[in-house]
Amino acid sequence: MKSETDSHYEVIVVGAGVAGIYQIKRLADLGIHATVLDSGGDLGGTWYWNRYPGARFDSESYTYGYSFSKELLNEWHWKERFSSQPENLRYLNYVADKFDLRKYMQFNCTVQAAYFDEAENLWRLQIDDGRELTCRFVIMTLGLLSAPTLPRYEGMDSFKGRSFHTFYWPHEPVEMTGKRVAVIGTGATAIQVIAEIADKVGDLTVFQRRPNWAAPLNNARISDKEMADIRERYDEIFATCARTPGGFEHEPDRRGFYEVSREERVALWERLYDEPGFGIWLQNFREIFTDEKANAEFSEFIAEKIRSRVKDPVVAEKLIPRDHGFGVQRVPLETYYYEAYNRDNVHLVDISETPIERITETGLQTTERDYDFDIIVYATGFDAITGAFDRIDIRGVGGAKLREDWKDGPSTFLGMFIHGYPNLLMPAGPQSGSASTNYPRGIETGVSWCTDFLEYMWEHGYTRAEATREAEERWTAHVTKMYSTMLMRKAKSWFTGYNSNVEGHEHGKVRYFVYNGGAPKYVTRINEVAERGYEGIALSSDPALSSEPSDLRVGAVSG
Ligand code: NAP
Numbered sequence: 134m135k136s137e138t139d140s141h142y143e144v145i146v147v148g149a150g151v152a153g154i155y156q157i158k159r160l161a162d163l164g165i166h167a168t169v170l171d172s173g174g175d176l177g178g179t180w181y182w183n184r185y186p187g188a189r190f191d192s193e194s195y196t197y198g199y200s201f202s203k204e205l206l207n208e209w210h211w212k213e214r215f216s217s218q219p220e221n222l223r224y225l226n227y228v229a230d231k232f233d234l235r236k237y238m239q240f241n242c243t244v245q246a247a248y249f250d251e252a253e254n255l256w257r258l259q260i261d262d263g264r265e266l267t268c269r270f271v272i273m274t275l276g277l278l279s280a281p282t283l284p285r286y287e288g289m290d291s292f293k294g295r296s297f298h299t300f301y302w303p304h305e306p307v308e309m310t311g312k313r314v315a316v317i318g319t320g321a322t323a324i325q326v327i328a329e330i331a332d333k334v335g336d337l338t339v340f341q342r343r344p345n346w347a348a349p350l351n352n353a354r355i356s357d358k359e360m361a362d363i364r365e366r367y368d369e370i371f372a373t374c375a376r377t378p379g380g381f382e383h384e385p386d387r388r389g390f391y392e393v394s395r396e397e398r399v400a401l402w403e404r405l406y407d408e409p410g411f412g413i414w415l416q417n418f419r420e421i422f423t424d425e426k427a428n429a430e431f432s433e434f435i436a437e438k439i440r441s442r443v444k445d446p447v448v449a450e451k452l453i454p455r456d457h458g459f460g461v462q463r464v465p466l467e468t469y470y471y472e473a474y475n476r477d478n479v480h481l482v483d484i485s486e487t488p489i490e491r492i493t494e495t496g497l498q499t500t501e502r503d504y505d506f507d508i509i510v511y512a513t514g515f516d517a518i519t520g521a522f523d524r525i526d527i528r529g530v531g532g533a534k535l536r537e538d539w540k541d542g543p544s545t546f547l548g549m550f551i552h553g554y555p556n557l558l559m560p561a562g563p564q565s566g567s568a569s570t571n572y573p574r575g576i577e578t579g580v581s582w583c584t585d586f587l588e589y590m591w592e593h594g595y596t597r598a599e600a601t602r603e604a605e606e607r608w609t610a611h612v613t614k615m616y617s618t619m620l621m622r623k624a625k626s627w628f629t630g631y632n633s634n635v636e637g638h639e640h641g642k643v644r645y646f647v648y649n650g651g652a653p654k655y656v657t658r659i660n661e662v663a664e665r666g667y668e669g670i671a672l673s674s675d676p677a678l679s680s681e682p683s684d685l686r687v688g689a690v691s692g
Contacts, residue, residue: 142166144587145258145268147244147525150178152274152561152576154229155199157237159584170260172243176229178276180221185302185322185510186309187329188218191350191466192571193410195363196381197221199228200371200577210360214409215352215466246526247271249555254597254675256556259526269596270556270587273522274576277561277568278627280520282634284317284513287491294495296509299326311335312507315497317489319345321465323512331473338480338504340489340497343625344452346435346459350466351409371574378651380574383415390420390427402434414464421460423618428458435459442471451483461619462626516635517627518563518646519543529554530599539563540637542630542644544609546600546669547659549583555599558583564612566655569628569647578652582659586667595672604669615649 146156149171160167173181190197194211205228212220229235246259256271281300283289289296297303299322314334316323319341331337355363363370374380386401398418405413420427436453443449452471473479487501496506516523519539527535530553538544538553545551548565549558560579561567567575590598616622616629622643625631630644638644648655662668 139166139168140264140266141255142168142266142268144270144272145170145256145266146272146274147171147247147258148178148274148276148279148521149173149176149238149240150181150274150276150279151225151573152276152567152580153178154225154234155201155576155580156272156274156560156583157234158201158232159580161232161234161237163584163588165587167237168266169238170242170244170258170266171238171240172261174240175226176235176238176240177222177225178279180218180225182279182300183302183322184218184304185299185326185512186333187325187327187468188322189213189325189350189352190215190217190221191321191411192573193382194355195367196370196374196571197573198224199573200367202232203367205231206367207364210357211355211363213352213354215350244525246528247557248526248528249530249557251530254556270558272558272560272583273562274560274580275521277518277572278515280516280524282514282516282520282632283511284489284634286489286497288494289492291494292492292496292509294507294509296492296511298511298513299323300515307508309334309508313496313505314338314508314510315340315504315506316510316512318512318514319343320512320514321345321347321463322514323510324465324467324470326510326512327479328468328470328473331476331479334478336478336480337473338482338506340482340484340499341451342484343456344454345462345465346432346454346457347465347467347470348406348413348435348438350468351407352468353409374571374574374652375656376653377415378570378653379411379415380570380652381411381415383410383412385419386416388418390418390424395430398430399434402431406438410466411464414460417460421458422620425458425620428461428620431460432458439471444475448474448481451481457624457626458620461621461624463628513634514632515627516632516638517630518568519630519644520635522563527554527557529557541642543646544605546605546608547662548608548612548648549579549659550598550600550605550670552600552602552605555597558586563646564609564648566648566650566652566659569649570652574652578656578659582663585663589663589667590672593672593674595674597671597673597675598667599671601669601671607669609645612648613645616643616645619649 143165144167146153146169149169153169157169194216243261244258248257255267258266281298312334313336315338317340324347373382377384440449487499490498496504523536533553543563545564548562560583561576625640631640632638
């Protein structure tokens with residue numbers, strides 16, 4: 134729904150995903166004149182786009198839903214412990230409809246540029262439909278993994294079959310029965326796709342450059358009785374999420390790795406391997422993340438699990454990562470992924486040995502041979518965290534280009550502000566708590582904080598907010614320092630900005646994307662800033678520009 138009538142808003146939110154939906158809810162509650170723009174055809178962000186088979190939460194569904202409305206919590210019934218994409222998208226639509234948020238949303242609008250107009254103290258947004266929209270504050274809720282990246286193989290356009298990046302999986306069903314399918318990539322996405330389609334396609338060939346460490350999701354249905362119990366316990370569940378580093382129910386094992394016997398360690402791992410969700414990663418000993426030896430012992434435990442599940446020992450060894458230990462990259466969770474390789478119609482090609490040379494009209498060619506396919510699936514990941522920002526021409530004070538400023542990695546204050554880019558807020562930006570937590574838990578924190586901040590500005594008649602250079606440098610140094618003890622700093626993973634398909638994102642050039650201090654510490658830090666009158670953010674008001682409350686509190690967008 135587009136509004137052709139309004140061209141100026143107090144706030145424009147860019148992105149109608151999980152964060153954007155909650156952000157507009159909060160602004161609507163305040164009666165602020167605001168709109169949300171999204172390039173998609175409808176709301177939902179990640180859950181609107183990623184329609185590939187097998188797409189589902191890795192978070193327990195009942196920890197992923199919004200916590201802000203008791204009524205909503207009481208109404209919604211999660212059907213599975215780890216809910217699938219169609220249901221997740223239905224949920225987000227239900228939320229938007231329940232709170233009547235659609236009227237604030239405009240779809241099929243890609244923000245191509247956002248320029249800060251210093252003279253007018255406002256943002257000018259260029260939309261791909263030719264409009265220019267202005268706003269006092271722009272809130273970027275662009276998503277962490279919303280800029281998909283394709284490989285750069287020769288001949289990709291020449292393929293006569295169907296091919297797509299998993300992010301752009303077609304909306305209509307893709308007929309796969311009897312088809313010869315290639316999947317390129319073995320990240321969290323590919324691992325879901327491969328397991329889901331292995332028994333539905335004619336023949337499946339997986340092209341793996343590097344294996345990932347994956348562990349069982351252990352999904353299950355949620356009965357009415359269980360859901361009733363979850364509803365009773367919601368306060369307790371969210372309280373647990375709030376005190377754990379990852380915003381999940383999984384709390385790290387506080388015992389020292391070396392304080393307990395090997396038998397006790399293995400007993401814990403055996404239990405966690407059979408339990409649902411990220412427990413195997415996040416309920417583990419903390420040394421897994423920082424100590425090479427501890428990590429190696431645990432990784433070997435998982436390697437044995439892979440060997441026990443994959444019948445062909447040669448294939449099993451190929452599926453065991455050698456270049457990194459378990460959990461230093463984002464752990465994919467799987468459902469019969471390893472068992473897929475026991476099927477006669479599933480083949481694993483190690484493209485670190487025989488690289489793909491080109492895509493052909495009929496399939497692809499490696500250094501070893503030609504393959505024919507009907508469908509090629511690119512599960513090749515994202516230009517993470519900053520990619521979505523880079524795709525908008527964002528210019529701040531003095532025409533500075535954010536793309537240039539962040540060339541070697543982002544620099545922010547609290548992951549929410551950028552020096553030189555006044556009145557631009559990021560509830561879930563690079564270096565914020567959201568990037569490393571159960572996303573909805575993180576964004577509820579970020580959105581609430583940003584909304585409180587805006588209320589403070591409006592109440593005090595401030596019209597301009599800009600993080601100071603010093604505050605930003607301190608925060609970025611703090612975020613950077615936290616990487617120094619983590620094994621993940623070496624990983625070829627989006628956590629460190631690695632993406633072989635994006636220039637400048639080669640391995641070894643670490644980008645400090647993620648706040649690694651855990652959610653409770655992050656919340657403490659941002660609350661301290663607020664309590665000190667938003668220390669580190671220069672606030673000012675120009676009497677000529679100051680908005681009267683009546684200017685900003687206008688009804689919804691019409692149209
Ligand atoms: P990813 O983890 O970055 O994996 C991309 C895969 O494609 C890797 O195996 C990579 O190999 C391979 N690849 C990339 N470019 C290639 C090329 N030119 N040639 C051959 N192989 C290539 O991306 P993803 O699987 O989409 O996952 C990204 C993130 O999305 C996850 O870490 C997770 O945070 C999120 N996600 C979440 C869920 C969920 O919550 N349930 C599900 C899916 C994804 P290399 O490793 O060698 O580069």
